[in-house]
Amino acid sequence: MALSGLGLVIYVIFHMLGNFQVFEGPLALNAYAALLRDMPILLWAARIGLLSLAVLHVVLAIQLTLRNRRARPIAYAVREYRQASFASRTMATSGVVLLLFIIVHLLHLTVGVIDPSSVDRLDVEGHRDVYGKLVHAFQNPFIVAFYLAGQLGLGLHLSHAVTSSFQTLGLEQAAFNRLLKAAGPGVALLVVLGNVAIILAVFLGIVRG
Amino acid sequence: MKFTLNIWRQKGPDEHGRFVSYEARDVSSGTSFLEMLDSVNQGLIAKGEEPVAFEQDCREGICGSCSLVINGIPHGPDRGITTCQLYMRRFPDGAVITIEPWRARAFPIIKDLVVDRRALDRIMQAGGYISVHTGGAVDGNVLLISKDQAETAMDAASCIGCGACVAACKNASPALFVGAKVSHLELLPQGKPERTNRVKAMLEAVDREGFGSCGNQNECEAVCPKRISVRFIAILNREYLRAGVVESGLPAEPESPHAEST
Numbered sequence: 073m074a075l076s077g078l079g080l081v082i083y084v085i086f087h088m089l090g091n092f093q094v095f096e097g098p099l100a101l102n103a104y105a106a107l108l109r110d111m112p113i114l115l116w117a118a119r120i121g122l123l124s125l126a127v128l129h130v131v132l133a134i135q136l137t138l139r140n141r142r143a144r145p146i147a148y149a150v151r152e153y154r155q156a157s158f159a160s161r162t163m164a165t166s167g168v169v170l171l172l173f174i175i176v177h178l179l180h181l182t183v184g185v186i187d188p189s190s191v192d193r194l195d196v197e198g199h200r201d202v203y204g205k206l207v208h209a210f211q212n213p214f215i216v217a218f219y220l221a222g223q224l225g226l227g228l229h230l231s232h233a234v235t236s237s238f239q240t241l242g243l244e245q246a247a248f249n250r251l252l253k254a255a256g257p258g259v260a261l262l263v264v265l266g267n268v269a270i271i272l273a274v275f276l277g278i279v280r281g
Numbered sequence: 282m283k284f285t286l287n288i289w290r291q292k293g294p295d296e297h298g299r300f301v302s303y304e305a306r307d308v309s310s311g312t313s314f315l316e317m318l319d320s321v322n323q324g325l326i327a328k329g330e331e332p333v334a335f336e337q338d339c340r341e342g343i344c345g346s347c348s349l350v351i352n353g354i355p356h357g358p359d360r361g362i363t364t365c366q367l368y369m370r371r372f373p374d375g376a377v378i379t380i381e382p383w384r385a386r387a388f389p390i391i392k393d394l395v396v397d398r399r400a401l402d403r404i405m406q407a408g409g410y411i412s413v414h415t416g417g418a419v420d421g422n423v424l425l426i427s428k429d430q431a432e433t434a435m436d437a438a439s440c441i442g443c444g445a446c447v448a449a450c451k452n453a454s455p456a457l458f459v460g461a462k463v464s465h466l467e468l469l470p471q472g473k474p475e476r477t478n479r480v481k482a483m484l485e486a487v488d489r490e491g492f493g494s495c496g497n498q499n500e501c502e503a504v505c506p507k508r509i510s511v512r513f514i515a516i517l518n519r520e521y522l523r524a525g526v527v528e529s530g531l532p533a534e535p536e537s538p539h540a541e542s543t
Contacts, residue, residue: 136494139493139494140451140452140453140454140493140494140496142386142491142493143385143386143387143452143453143454143491143492143493144384144385144386144452144453144493145386146298146384147384148350148353148381148384149287149289149300149379149381150350150352150353150379150381151353152352152353152354153500154354154500154503154504155498155499155500155502155503156451156498156499156500156503157498160496160497160498160499161451161498163496232497235497236496236497239497239511239514239515239518240495240497240518241518241519241522242515242516242517242518242519242520242521242522243515244512244515244516244519249512
C-alpha cells in the first residue's frame, strides 16, 4: 500500500511539473509531449509500470477495506473522533473518486473520446497540438468543474497518504518527525495548487490558445 | 445531578443486544463514573431487575479492566485516564450519556458491557515475552542501558492492555498495543535476541484473531489512558520490515551487550 502509493505520488508530482510547460507557450508543451512520445519503449514501460502500480494499489486497498469492515461487525451508535483527520477516515471514498477521475481524465486527454468537439491538429513545428487541446478543454466550464472536483479528491487523499506511508515504512526519528508529519499536507497542497493553477489559468484566459 | 443513560444491554454472547434508557438521580458531582453505575445497579437490584454488567477491578487506572465507550469515546471525554478515573462533574447536569462496550469482532461481547479481550492475551502468548530466565537482580551497571533507551522502553511498557486503541480505531486494529509490547521488549537488551521471531509471531496472531489493519489515523493515541505514542507503531513496522530482511531463526544478535568480550 505504502510503496505502491509513494510510487504514484512521485508520478503525480512529475506530471504536474511537466505540465507547467503550458506557461511557456504552445511550442514548449508540444515539444515536451513529442519528446515523451518519441521514446515508445520508455513511454510504454512507464505506462505499464504505472498501471501495475495503480492496479496493485487498488487491489490491496479493496482487500484491506474488506478486512477492516469485517473487523467491526456492529458499529458504534455514537462515535466521536478526537484526532483521526477527515482525510484519514475517508481514504476509501477519496480513493474511489480519484480512480473515477483518473479513468475519465485518461479517456478525455489521452484517448480523446470524452469531448467530441476537440480536434487533433499539428502546430507550426509539426508536433501534435497538445497545448491547443488543453486550452480547448479548460474553456468548457463543465470540464473545469470536473477537474477541480478531481483535484479536491487528490488533495484529500494525498494529505493523509504521504505521512501515513512514512509511518507504515517505520520512518520515525525525533529530529524529522515534524517534517514527516508536514509532508502529507505539504505535498497535497503543492500538487493541488499547481494543477489548479494550470486549469484556472486557461479558464480565466491567462493562458490563451 | 441527574443523568439519562443509554446503556447497551445484551444477555449473552449470541443474544441480540439493544439500548435501554435508565435515569441516574441524586448523583453527587464527586461520584466516579463506575460508582454512578454501581448506584444505578443498586436501584435495578432493588426493583428485582438484572443489574448492568461492566468490567472493573482496581478503580485506580492501572489494571486495564474498565472498558466503556462513553458518548463515542473509549474511556470517556477526558484524556489520559481510564473510565474508573472519570468523575461525573465532567458532565453537565441532565446530560444524556450513551454507554457502549468495546466493539470489535476480536472482542466478542460476553454480557452487556463486558467483552472478551483474551485475543490480546493470545497475541502476548505468541511472542510478547523473553524466554531466558532473568535470575536474581543483577548488580548495578552490569547491563548498561542509556537513559533515553530506558525511558522510551518504560513509555511503551506503561501499556495496561485495556484495548481502548482497538475500540477507538476505525479498523479495530491493535497496532498501538502490539507496537507498545514489541517496542518495550525490543528496546532492552534482554528482549533483543528474540526480536525477529517475536514481531512475526505477534503479527501472525493479530491476523488469526480477526483484527483490522492500521490506517495510521492515530485515534488510538488520542484515547490511550497511558498516552502511548503512535511512534511505537512506526517502531513495530520497522521491526517487521527488519524481520523480513533478516534471516529468521537467528539464535542471537551480534549486538548483544557481551559481544565485545568475544
